[in-house]
Amino acid sequence: MQPRLATTPVPRSFGPVNWRGVYALYKRETVRFYRYAAETLAGPAISALMFLAVFHLALGGEEARPGISLSAFIGPGIVMFMMAHGAFEGGSIPILFHKMEGMITDVISAPLTPLEMLAGYVLPATTSAMTVGAVVLALVAVFVDLPLHSVTAIVGFAFAASLLMALLGLVVGIWAERWDGYSAVETFLVAPLGFLSGAFFPVDNLPETVRWIFHVNPVFQAVEGFRYGFIGQAQTSLVLAASVLAGMSLVLGLIAWRMLAVGYRIKP
């Protein structure tokens, strides 16, 4: 047996969970997020202000519901809209990019269990999306007189919705083989989920026949729960909203975990 040189790398030992590995992945994606802040942070912030401005200019002074100004109603909706979209992009783009550029091997060959890989991709997307939400919210609050009802609901639904959309993004990112497939999902599923979520208008004015489309949309549940944290009223029961978000996160999490475990479209 050869003597171990001082420079020979020693295998690092870790406990049942490779925290260091998860943290390394987490940090990598978070750094990427901040590095492209012009796209990932400034983009949603400007778009949010533009949405707010055009709704205000087109409708200024009207009330969404008795006692609640249109801006106070739309403001939280826009924040959730931007958060949900940011979480989906943050969950899907990195893994698709890593697959297409071949860098995914760095993650596969690292001593990480499928669950740790899942955490390493989903958690940074979740926290980045919540950062987007915080920035957009701060900007919206400059222009809109937002009431505050329940901080728990605000933070809870922001986290639940970001996690769900990040998991959806991860599943789509693993499934997609080219930008085309990803873009098709974004156009035909994610954009309608976001726009038709009641973020921009009260759905209680809609006819009964159309309203169910909104109620089965998890982003609608997220928007209503998040908005409840500000205005103190929701078109859905909060327990239902939280259950829908948690249940769908669990299902998508299981799917993503299985995909990573069997190496679906990741390993050759």
Place this chain on the structure above:
Amino acid sequence: MGAVNWRGLWTLYLKEVRRFLNVFTQTLMAPVITTLLFLAIFALALGGAGRQVAGVPYIEFLAPGLIMMTMMQNSFANTSSSILIAKVQGNIVDVLMPPLSAGELTLGIAAGGVTRGLMVGVAAGLAMWIFVPLRLHDPAVLLFHAVNASLMLSLLGMIGGIWSEKFDHIAAVTNFVITPFSFLSGTFYSIQRLPETWQIVAHFNPFFYLIDGIRYGFIGRADGAIALGLVVVPAVNAFLWLVAHRMFATGYRLKP
């Protein structure tokens, strides 16, 4: 090869067109869906109770502006991404090396962007026509503004793409220039709703004339003076063309 390299120009144009047709889900279908979603949310939020803007049902007021906005965004995206990706990946030499003059380069790339803008506009218009009764009040004015809007944004995209060195830069141009100017162009509201001073400010936004002009082409109603738009828009385009031409001629941020 005569005074103009027609063959080279045509090849460059075909390359630009095939580039976006190859990924038509992203370049043609996505904008149409997004436009329909915009129509849906604004119609649901604002269209109820027979709301009218300047004597026109709100949805008929909105539709022409949305068609124009998506044409503008896509023309800009086409030329800016074409040039920037080529620069970042290094295959811009394939465009700069052939015997193409600065004028031919400007024309070929701009024509590609205009083609995408018009194709997206027609597709979005047809898709909207299912939901909104679109009229054609003045097809000549409509076509004039459709072509000029696509050209203006193609040229802006070209200038932005040449100026940018990283995707961050073009994202900043999109976020801080193109998005605000197009959202605040009077697509979603009549500028007559604005306070006096902001109405004057709105007239300094060239996109305002494009939106207003195409709306006149569809429904025969305008916020500003149509004649003024017919002068301002070509003037802006001529200026942008000169800038883009100079950039290609001097090789600004294109040649080492």
